[in-house]
Amino acid sequence: MKIIAQIWTVMVMNIRSLPQRLWMSLAAVLAVAVVIFVLLAFLAMANGFNQTLSGTGSEDIAIVTRDGSQSELNSVISRDGVNIISTAEGIAKDKNGNPIYSAELYVVVDGIKRTTGTEVNIPLRGISSSGVSLRDQVTIIEGRMFESGKNELMIGSSALREFSGFELGREVTFGKTKWKVVGVFSTGGSVFESEVWADARTVQTQFRRGSSFQTMRMRLANTGDITALEKLIEADPRLNFNVETEAKYYAEQGNALSGIVIFGWAVSIVMGAGALAGALNTMFTSVSARTTEIATLRAIGFSNTSAFMGTLFESVVLSLIGGIAGTTLAFAALDGLSASTLSAGFTQVVFTFELSPDLFATGIKLALAIGFIGGFFPAWRAARMPVVKAFG
Amino acid sequence: MSETLFDLKNVRKYFTRGAEEIHVFDGLNLEIEKGDFVAIMGPSGSGKTTLLNMLGGVDQPTDGEISFSGDRIDNLSEGALANWRATNIGFIFQFYNLMPMLSAARNVELPLLLTNLSAKQRKENVATALELVDLADRTTHKPREMSGGQQQRVAIARAIVSDPKMLLCDEPTGDLDRETADEILSMLQLLNRDFGKTIVMVTHDPLAAKYAKRILHLDKGNFISEEVD
Ligand SMILES: Nc1ncnc2c1ncn2[C@@H]1O[C@H](COP(=O)(O)OP(=O)(O)OP(=O)(O)O)[C@@H](O)[C@H]1O
Ligand SMILES: [Mg+2]
Numbered sequence: 001m002k003i004i005a006q007i008w009t010v011m012v013m014n015i016r017s018l019p020q021r022l023w024m025s026l027a028a029v030l031a032v033a034v035v036i037f038v039l040l041a042f043l044a045m046a047n048g049f050n051q052t053l054s055g056t057g058s059e060d061i062a063i064v065t066r067d068g069s070q071s072e073l074n075s076v077i078s079r080d081g082v083n084i085i086s087t088a089e090g091i092a093k094d095k096n097g098n099p100i101y102s103a104e105l106y107v108v109v110d111g112i113k114r115t116t117g118t119e120v121n122i123p124l125r126g127i128s129s130s131g132v133s134l135r136d137q138v139t140i141i142e143g144r145m146f147e148s149g150k151n152e153l154m155i156g157s158s159a160l161r162e163f164s165g166f167e168l169g170r171e172v173t174f175g176k177t178k179w180k181v182v183g184v185f186s187t188g189g190s191v192f193e194s195e196v197w198a199d200a201r202t203v204q205t206q207f208r209r210g211s212s213f214q215t216m217r218m219r220l221a222n223t224g225d226i227t228a229l230e231k232l233i234e235a236d237p238r239l240n241f242n243v244e245t246e247a248k249y250y251a252e253q254g255n256a257l258s259g260i261v262i263f264g265w266a267v268s269i270v271m272g273a274g275a276l277a278g279a280l281n282t283m284f285t286s287v288s289a290r291t292t293e294i295a296t297l298r299a300i301g302f303s304n305t306s307a308f309m310g311t312l313f314e315s316v317v318l319s320l321i322g323g324i325a326g327t328t329l330a331f332a333a334l335d336g337l338s339a340s341t342l343s344a345g346f347t348q349v350v351f352t353f354e355l356s357p358d359l360f361a362t363g364i365k366l367a368l369a370i371g372f373i374g375g376f377f378p379a380w381r382a383a384r385m386p387v388v389k390a391f392g
Numbered sequence: 393m394s395e396t397l398f399d400l401k402n403v404r405k406y407f408t409r410g411a412e413e414i415h416v417f418d419g420l421n422l423e424i425e426k427g428d429f430v431a432i433m434g435p436s437g438s439g440k441t442t443l444l445n446m447l448g449g450v451d452q453p454t455d456g457e458i459s460f461s462g463d464r465i466d467n468l469s470e471g472a473l474a475n476w477r478a479t480n481i482g483f484i485f486q487f488y489n490l491m492p493m494l495s496a497a498r499n500v501e502l503p504l505l506l507t508n509l510s511a512k513q514r515k516e517n518v519a520t521a522l523e524l525v526d527l528a529d530r531t532t533h534k535p536r537e538m539s540g541g542q543q544q545r546v547a548i549a550r551a552i553v554s555d556p557k558m559l560l561c562d563e564p565t566g567d568l569d570r571e572t573a574d575e576i577l578s579m580l581q582l583l584n585r586d587f588g589k590t591i592v593m594v595t596h597d598p599l600a601a602k603y604a605k606r607i608l609h610l611d612k613g614n615f616i617s618e619e620v621d
Contacts, residue, residue: 005505016493296489301478387450
């Protein structure tokens with residue numbers, strides 16, 4: 001009990017004396033806040049990106065791309081290829097006994113990013129009504145579905161929010177062709193919302209793709225089971241394709257941003273080292289400013305534990321304030337903030353920064369770590385302070 | 393019938409500064425009796441503060457023995473010394489050494505945080521000590537709101553609140569004007585006479601030394617003369 005009272009007294013004294021070291025202490029708090037903010041920004045970005053992509057893939061859908069193509073963009077599937085694959089077992093059938101699949105095109109068109117005004121690549125998907133039905137939760141928010149054979153477009157709601165020039169009713173020019181925006185659709189936050197959709201056959205003609213497609217999607221008879229498709233592709237040497245569930249495909253695309261997480265941590269650790277240096281400096285200054293106080297308390301009979309804990313506590317409190325400021329700011333400024341970035345396929349994926357309680361905890365933990373390490377060595381010095389210093 | 397409180401036998405104290413070894417004490421002997429009021433005088437650098445530090449258990453001799461009430465204190469561990477100081481010694485410093493962030497009452501309470509007294513008992517003892525130094529009306533004041541003399545009185549209250557046998561004072565009036573110094577010295581004299589506190593006081597001021605029962609002159613690590621009042 002006695003030791004608790006001693007530690008408490010020293011803590012109270014240290015905290016009350018903070019205003020005397022106001023600017024230095026504020027600088028230390030600010031440094032920690034910035035580090036935590038930056039870390040959370042990176043993590044929230046990766047979090048949001050992953051959520052968008054992992055929210056996209058379904059285990060019920062398989063996606064076929066040309067073997068070796070990293071994304072839909074550089075994949076090609078001929079009309080014949082589509083026809084052969086559509087005969088595979090394991091594809092679900094509609095009530096007339098026809099396989100449920102969609103052969104799609106995926107090309108890039110120009111758009112203007114609203115925030116920066118810069119030209120960016122937007123994915124234009126050539127799709128048919130069967131393709132639309134392969135996506136869960138597709139709803140037309142405004143306007144209508146494009147008609148086949150016409151140069152008509154529908155734009156995803158995320159894409160509309162991020163990029164200008166695709167407002168409902170607008171005429172858009174891609175190369176020498178003119179298109180009209182007739183509808184706005186939502187897919188419940190998945191990556192498809194970052195896309196522009198048009199009729200597959202129209203895209204084939206207007207983009208001179210002949211009769212070839214780029215990817216093929218099909219509903220699986222059994223959730224997650226692509227073995228029959230794999231067998232078919234392996235057995236036929238003409239079929240140089242790769243098949244995956246859509247869930248796996250988008251999870252892999254999401255991993256493209258795991259580099260961001262590593263980069264975010266690396267930046268945060270470098271900056272954290274700076275904040276740590278600041279914390280150490282602040283606390284060493286605090287200890288030397290309190291030399292007489294500490295030595296006097298020790299002369300009176302206070303234990304060196306109280307000197308140690310009091311200093312450590314001051315440092316942890318300062319860092320904690322910084323940590324709370326940094327996380328709060330991150331939540332206030334970033335959570336739900338919409339952003340778009342290049343996906344692996346060099347097209348824009350629109351996603352929002354997602355902060356979570358987990359990230360909050362991560363931020364606070366890092367702040368505590370900085371406070372603890374930044375306080376430990378100065379606290380050690382305080383504990384080892386010669387008592388004779390009390391006598392000047 | 394007198395009782396020896398401090399007994400120093402053949403105390404040596406060396407400091408090393410760089411390659412140089414400074415012999416502050418080279419076989420010092422000293423006895424201080426219970427109830428004594430000793431003033432220690434001497435030129436700067438003669439070792440007055442060093443001696444006080446060793447008596448107070450904040451510094452240890454290089455060699456020799458220091459006993460307090462018959463028990464050796466020169467070989468105690470740091471933690472044991474801290475406990476020993478808490479029960480036996482009250483320090484009074486030249487610059488008061490109050491905690492600037494704490495009120496007078498909180499400053500005086502500090503030594504009691506090392507005891508098992510309840511908060512209520514602590515409060516009572518603090519009030520008694522502050523009354524004794526005539527500061528009952530200043531309990532909530534912070535040190536910077538008080539004059540030097542008042543601050544030193546708070547420091548005296550802090551030194552006596554846990555009722556130690558010994559008061560060790562290093563130039564307690566060194567920073568005060570004559571009148572205030574006399575006030576403080578009378579207070580020490582009263583504590584010695586009426587409350588039986590044994591006091592060792594280092595001072596440069598011959599007038600201050602006159603308040604003591606005996607004056608020791610320290611020079612080059614030895615007592616060269618002793619005046620008894
Ligand atoms: N920690 C130390 N390291 C090295 N030398 C020291 C140390 N403490 C004291 N000394 C030396 O020991 C000698 C005695 O010092 P001390 O402080 O006891 O003198 P003093 O009599 O109190 O002097 P003053 O009247 O100036 O306060 C001095 O020469 C001083 O330089
Ligand atoms: Mg001195």
